[in-house]
Amino acid sequence: MATVDYSDKRVLLVESSGNMRASIFYMLRSVGISNIRATTVSNRVLAEIAEHSYDIILLGHNVSDSFAGIQLLEEARYRGYMKPSACWVFMTSDASQEAVLHAIESKPDILITKPFTIDKLKGRLDALMIRRQRFMDIDRALESGDEEAALRLCLTRFTSSDPDFDEAQLIACQILSQIMRYEELQQLSEELYWRTRGKEAGLYWAESLMYQGMEAESISLLQDVIAANPLYLAAYDLLARAHEYQGDLDEAREIVKLATSKSPMGIPRQMELGRLATQTSKLDVAQGAYKRSITLGQKSCYKSAEPYLKLANVLRLNVDPDSENQVLDTERQFDALLAQASSQFKEDETLKVKSALLRAELARTLDREDEIDKYTQEAKRENSQLGNPLDLGKEIARFSGEVISKPALSASATSKGEVKAKTKRDPEMSMKVNRQGVRHYANGRLSQALRHFGLALEYDHMNGSALCNLAQLYLELARDDKPKRDARLIMFDRNMHLAGKIRLAGEVRQKCEQLMALRQKDIDELPDGPLGVLLR
CATH class of the missing domain: 1.25.40.10 (Tetratricopeptide repeat domain)
Structure with missing residues (x-):
């Protein structure tokens, strides 16, 4: 590995343990870094990063810290402080799956477990700095x-x-x-x-x-x-x-639920679980997700009034209007959540509007006509005073768990051609198009054959005949075109991989086995011409 010159690098070392900070400081000095600013973990670190330009930032995380390094890492990513041209090293004394996965989601360049040796730190830093040098122009363009x-x-x-x-x-x-x-x-x-x-x-x-x-x-x-x-x-x-x-919202909910069980510290994913659980009427799951979001948010950049509002809404959806005791208990918890949100997020100008809408929805659930009108009018009045008024209809719809739609393509995307509409599944048409591809192949029109076999798979991705035909064609092209051989073999492997995920039988299975056997041979030793009869 090439020698790295650190003499001109400016480094910020953030570590709450005095002994560990001193140890790492001298490690950095020994690798040739002289311009080092060392400090403890605090909320002032972000201002330091925003105001000054550092080449390397080493951020320590300790379980015992009241204000943890992992929170600084998350907020630095959230605020856009993690520039491509800077190198971020996250040093953690907590090697638990929860902490490591949560840190990885903020995408530090290096994650290293404390304690570590100077050789390990230098090796990781050297590799990163060499990579930064090679991609410097790209990083600058992105920045x-x-x-x-x-x-x-x-x-x-x-x-x-x-x-x-x-x-x-x-x-x-x-x-x-x-x-x-x-x-x-x-x-x-x-x-x-x-x-x-x-x-x-x-x-x-x-x-x-x-x-x-x-x-x-x-x-x-x-x-x-x-x-x-x-x-x-x-x-x-x-x-x-x-x-x-x-x-399939139920399946989506269960997947997010599984992800949160592996990494429960992320607020955005907990909120997503709450949204999907609300949509699918799994209100106990939604309640737990929003409660965890509130707890996690006490020291997070993702802290907001949203989980309080969403949790109050779950209480509304779960209330039994015929149970007087439950109604009273729900109203008490409901009011407490809105009061907490109002107290903690006084700067949120939209909160009064959303709270009034929620109260109107609770009144609707409890069939209280006078209160519905009262709080609806209050929401409209507060909304009219906002610089950017909310869409009240959309806000009400969000209480049930809004549906996420696909993003619209950007102008740069559409300039490259509109995205094709999804082809309707049609196995009969797939076989017809596959046969047309075979005829094109027999007449030496290979580009047309490739296009027809691909189209056959768009009509039916389970068409084993088309997969095998396409794979054979790519194998023949790999044999005959050395400059493009690697790309052709990649496409062969891709189609054989897809064929392997289908339950094949008869001549299709036999054809697949023949092609795999041919793939094991030296490409230059394959016979000239067709490598077998294509499947119709």
Whole structure:
């Protein structure tokens, strides 16, 4: 590994333990860093980061801290302080799954468990700094908001033989995802996934499929990613969203519930669980999620009035109007929650409107006509005084757990071509198109054959004949076109992988086995011409 010069690096060391802070300080000095600002963990650290430019930020987390480093990490990500050009090192004395997974979601560059040796710290820092040097121009473009320039650098600066090629491709996937160019994202991430089997590439591929209307394919891919990476929480989140887009809210709820059991410290996911549980009338689950959000929010940047309002709404939905005792108890808890929200979030100008709407909904549930009108008028009056009035109809709908819709494509996405509508499943049409592909192949029109076999799979992704035909065609192309061999073999492997997920029988199964046997041979030694008869 190349030698790294740290003499010009500016470093911020944040650690609450005096002994540990001193130890790490001298470690940094020994690797050649002289410009070090060392401080304890406090809420003043964020102001320090915002006001000054640091090359490396080492942030310590200890279980005993009243104000923990993990909260600083989360808020730094939330506020946009974690710039691509800076290196973030999260040092934790808590190696529990809960803490580690929660920290990972804030995406530090390095996560290291305390105590550690100087050699381990230097090794991790050296690798990170070398990577930063190689991607400096891309990071600067991203930091300035020029996604197009960063994307162009990712796609043109690195060749396939470059050791950084796959990482550059992954950054390009990240950019395409951000600017919602899903067709390009699908092509790039699919090739990257089959080459590396990386979980991030799989996630981007699944995202591109989902936002192009192919939820079933996205779900299947995400299940594979999770099976290989059971603690990859981002895949659970996307899988839940795909099920929601399909209308399967119960399954979406259970997936989010499983994710929160693995990493219960994240407020956004707890709120998502509460939303889905409310929609599916699992009010006990929703209540627990909102209560945890309130508790977690005491020292979090995600602290807001929303979980108080949502919890009050769950109480409303759960009340039995015919039980006088329950009504009285519900009203007492309901009022207490709204009072707590009002007291803690005085700066929230919308809170009076939302509280009045909630009171009107409770009155509606209890069939109190006078109160319905009273609180509805109060909500309208308070809303009229806001600089940006709320849509009261939407706010009322949110009390039942709003449905999440797909995002609209950005202008940069639509300029590349409209996303194709999802093809209706039609096995009969799939077989017809597959036969047309076979005829094109027999007449030497390979590009038309490729297109027809692909279209056959759009009509029916379970068409084993089309999968085998497409795989054979890619294997022949790999044999005959050395410059594009790797890409062709990736596509062969992809189609064989998909075929392996289907229960095949008869000649289709036999064909699949023949193709897999051919794949084990040296490509240059495969016979010329067709590698077998295509399936009709």
